[in-house]
Amino acid sequence: MREAVMTAVxxxxxxxxxxxxATHWLALLFLAVxxxxxxVAWTTGNGFYLRLATEALIFAGLAMSVDLLLxxxxxxxxxxxxxxxxxxxxxxxxxxDGAPSFWLATGxxxxxxxxxxxxxxxxxxxxxxxxxALITFGLAQVxxxxxxxxxxxxxxxxxxxxxxxxxxxxxxxxDTADPLSFFLFVLGLTMAVYAGLAYLMDAPFGRTLAxxxxxEKRVPFLGFNAWGHKLAVYVLAACVAALSGALYPMxxxxxxxxxxxxxxxxxAVVTVIVGGVGxxxxxxxxSVLLTALRSVVGSWTEHHLIVVGVIFMLSVIFLRKxxxxxxxxxxxxxxxxxxxxxxxxxx
Amino acid sequence: xxxxxxxxxxxxxLLGLAGGASAAEPIRIGVVTPLSGxxxxxxxxxxxxxxxxxxxxxxxxxxMGRPVELLFEDEEANPAVATQKAEKLFQxxxxxFLTGTVNSGSTLAxxxxxxxxxxxxxxxxxxxxxxxxxxxxxxxFRVNARAGQQSAALAEWLAKDKPQAKxxxxxxxxxxxxxxxxxxxxxxxxxxxxxTGEVFAPLDSKDYSQYFGQLRAARPAVLYTSTAGNDTVRxxxxxxxxxxxxxxxxxxxxxxxxxxxIGAIGKAADxxxxxxxxxxxxxxxxNKAFVAAFRKxxxxxPDLYGADSYGLxxxxxxxxxxxxxxxxxxxxxxxxxxxxxxPQGLKTMRAGDxxxxxxxxxxxxxxxxxxxxxxxxxxAAIGPDLCARF
Numbered sequence: 162m163r164e165a166v167m168t169a170v171x172x173x174x175x176x177x178x179x180x181x182x183a184t185h186w187l188a189l190l191f192l193a194v195x196x197x198x199x200x201v202a203w204t205t206g207n208g209f210y211l212r213l214a215t216e217a218l219i220f221a222g223l224a225m226s227v228d229l230l231l232x233x234x235x236x237x238x239x240x241x242x243x244x245x246x247x248x249x250x251x252x253x254x255x256x257x258d259g260a261p262s263f264w265l266a267t268g269x270x271x272x273x274x275x276x277x278x279x280x281x282x283x284x285x286x287x288x289x290x291x292x293x294a295l296i297t298f299g300l301a302q303v304x305x306x307x308x309x310x311x312x313x314x315x316x317x318x319x320x321x322x323x324x325x326x327x328x329x330x331x332x333x334x335x336d337t338a339d340p341l342s343f344f345l346f347v348l349g350l351t352m353a354v355y356a357g358l359a360y361l362m363d364a365p366f367g368r369t370l371a372x373x374x375x376x377e378k379r380v381p382f383l384g385f386n387a388w389g390h391k392l393a394v395y396v397l398a399a400c401v402a403a404l405s406g407a408l409y410p411m412x413x414x415x416x417x418x419x420x421x422x423x424x425x426x427x428x429a430v431v432t433v434i435v436g437g438v439g440x441x442x443x444x445x446x447x448s449v450l451l452t453a454l455r456s457v458v459g460s461w462t463e464h465h466l467i468v469v470g471v472i473f474m475l476s477v478i479f480l481r482k483x484x485x486x487x488x489x490x491x492x493x494x495x496x497x498x499x500x501x502x503x504x505x506x507x508x
Numbered sequence: 509x510x511x512x513x514x515x516x517x518x519x520x521x522l523l524g525l526a527g528g529a530s531a532a533e534p535i536r537i538g539v540v541t542p543l544s545g546x547x548x549x550x551x552x553x554x555x556x557x558x559x560x561x562x563x564x565x566x567x568x569x570x571x572m573g574r575p576v577e578l579l580f581e582d583e584e585a586n587p588a589v590a591t592q593k594a595e596k597l598f599q600x601x602x603x604x605f606l607t608g609t610v611n612s613g614s615t616l617a618x619x620x621x622x623x624x625x626x627x628x629x630x631x632x633x634x635x636x637x638x639x640x641x642x643x644x645x646x647x648x649f650r651v652n653a654r655a656g657q658q659s660a661a662l663a664e665w666l667a668k669d670k671p672q673a674k675x676x677x678x679x680x681x682x683x684x685x686x687x688x689x690x691x692x693x694x695x696x697x698x699x700x701x702x703x704t705g706e707v708f709a710p711l712d713s714k715d716y717s718q719y720f721g722q723l724r725a726a727r728p729a730v731l732y733t734s735t736a737g738n739d740t741v742r743x744x745x746x747x748x749x750x751x752x753x754x755x756x757x758x759x760x761x762x763x764x765x766x767x768x769x770i771g772a773i774g775k776a777a778d779x780x781x782x783x784x785x786x787x788x789x790x791x792x793x794x795n796k797a798f799v800a801a802f803r804k805x806x807x808x809x810p811d812l813y814g815a816d817s818y819g820l821x822x823x824x825x826x827x828x829x830x831x832x833x834x835x836x837x838x839x840x841x842x843x844x845x846x847x848x849x850x851p852q853g854l855k856t857m858r859a860g861d862x863x864x865x866x867x868x869x870x871x872x873x874x875x876x877x878x879x880x881x882x883x884x885x886x887x888a889a890i891g892p893d894l895c896a897r898f
Contacts, residue, residue, distance in 0.1 A: 207599075207600075208599055209595055209596055209598075209599035209600050212595065213592065213595075213596075216592065309682075309683070310682050310683040311683070312683060312687075316683040316684070317611070317612070317613060317683060317684060318612050318613045318616055318636060318638055318643075319587060319613045319616070319617065321616045321617055321619075321620045321643065322620065322643075325624075338624075413588070413591050413617070414617075414620055414621070414624070415587065415591070415616070415617040415620060417586075417587040417588065417613045417617065418613075419586045419587060419588055419613070420588060424586065456592065456596065459581065459582055459593070460581060460593075460596070463543035463544055463580075463582045464544070465544070465582065466544055
């Protein structure tokens with residue numbers, strides 16, 4: 162039955178599907194590497210690298226949200242920082258002025274993200290292609306400028322003094338000030354978001370999005386509402402971005418309007434393209450790679466932007482499907498070979 | 509388990525660092541400053557000022573016999589980058605002190621990080637009053653003059669040169685522009701000036717003539733403006749074309765007319781007056797020696813950022829030698845009330861809010877050069893201590 166659905170909506174480019182396909186193996190590999198890294202960093206007492214990695218995972222969430230739109234639905238958003246920054250500001254205000262509660266802060270950020278995503282989605286989805294990119298860019302600029310000039314939100318100085326909090330998970334509790342436990346927590350959260358989104362993209366909802374990407378005009382003939390699906394995925398992406406944004410002030414203790422600027426949106430798009438469009442795990446890996454690279458190269462030369470720019474160009478020219486996109490065919494061939502081998506050796 | 513071990517190891521590491529600091533071990537100072545992007549010219553001055561001072565301090569035997577090292581990181585004028593880089597300097601490079609942040613958001617965010625890492629920082633550039641007033645931090649010091657000191661100096665000069673002047677205000681319509689105008693208006697009214705009206709033009713306005721009717725009708729003797737960059741170029745050249753600059757003194761914020769846009773404004777800039785904490789024209793032996801050394805090393809003139817960054821190392825050296833250690837709590841005590849030599853003369857660090865007290869200057873543009881037309885003593889420009897946290 163599953164096979165039948167897949168062939169019915171047969172699509173141009175999409176990694177192989179199945180209960181545990183190559184992309185999911187990559188995700189498990191990533192998780193394993195992350196855990197080894199955490200163990201090494203913890204035993205050597207390296208709080209800085211744990212916190213840097215936590216930041217990379219937070220921006221990985223933003224990149225996944227861009228990938229949902231760009232990779233799965235074919236919509237280029239140049240303003241995803243709007244929802245990331247919104248989540249960060251809402252979380253910061255709740256933590257500082259409301260209660261220092263993780264669940265309250267993320268809940269409020271998610272609600273704000275969904276609401277703003279609904280409004281932004283209705284506006285942006287009126288147009289397609291390059292106009293969609295421009296509208297998302299414009300929306301984010303408008304909100305960024307408004308925040309930049311609002312004294313109650315700290316204007317250009319941003320908001321500092323956001324307390325470090327305890328996150329309660331049933332019987333467990335952890336401190337955001339402790340680099341290791343907060344890293345593990347954000348890692349768990351990121352992988353959970355990844356798993357949820359990957360499942361959803363394999364479900365009929367994701368197939369419909371892929372159909373929209375392939376040919377939007379034909380989707381209504383198959384009995385699906387293209388506009389409704391586009392709005393839904395836009396709101397979903399806004400929620401993912403807002404959730405990641407909500408974690409930022411917990412890690413860094415401040416928010417500033419720069420989080421809403423094009424710089425942040427643009428970086429997320431670069432991350433998705435370097436990591437691998439339409440893979441979800443690619444943006445995560447890309448975020449970790451680029452964050453590490455910026456930190457190392459930045460200490461080494463002030464011309465780090467040139468280095469990162471050249472790497473971006475090289476990856477666009479030589480790894481057109483990104484890092485993960487280049488790895489996948491190889492992994493899939495190996496898996497297929499193993500499967501054939503297994504069948505032959507079976508009695 | 510984790511929670512118990514981590515602070516313990518951190519404490520051990522700190523102890524090891526403090527105990528193992530031999531005489532030859534260098535004192536490390538982290539510098540998080542914009543080395544790329546729009547603010548790179550400011551970061552360049554910060555770097556030049558610090559490196560020149562470093563050469564002189566190390567040639568004279570370092571600080572307490574220990575050589576000094578500077579570690580630079582590019583903050584891209586973005587607080588999100590600045591905190592990350594500062595954390596690296598604190599935790600990986602184990603710097604003893606940190607400086608260099610330019611935009612106020614970065615200084616505030618890095619200041620909070622310094623509190624959480626129990627280190628001290630100083631800014632040599634950020635103007636925002638918040639840093640040493642309502643958002644002051646026990647771990648943050650400011651060795652340069654803040655926005656309030658600049659407007660107080662200008663208001664003092666105005667009261668002396670044009671007592672009871674009628675003043676009109678024209679600012680760019682964004683938060684910083686409005687708050688700058690509000691701060692100067694308050695300072696000028698306190699020294700007796702009369703306000704005749706105010707107007708805010710959008711950023712990047714192409715045509716200011718629409719405001720000239722209002723301006724003329726108010727019949728001011730003085731116009732205050734806080735525009736910057738190309739906005740100032742258009743404002744002043746258009747005013748000059750309309751003949752509005754006759755019998756009108758134009759004063760403004762320190763960023764209104766700068767070395768970057770003075771060439772484009774041309775003759776229309778003549779007569780413009782502003783309040784600043786430094787001018788390369790300062791006629792003191794300390795400043796002349798500093799300017800000569802700076803020119804020799806970099807073939808460029810220092811501006812206030814270069815001068816204040818140069819003075820920072822003297823501040824740190826004096827504090828460490830007074831405290832006899834680089835330990836945070838003792839060093840903070842030593843910095844409070846400290847007096848140290850700078851190109852501008854002796855500065856005093858006010859204990860109550862960690863804001864440097866220094867003489868301020870009113871400078872006027874004369875044929876494309878800034879000349880000093882008045883000096884306001886530090887005590888008159890500093891204003892009340894508004895820091896409530898310590």
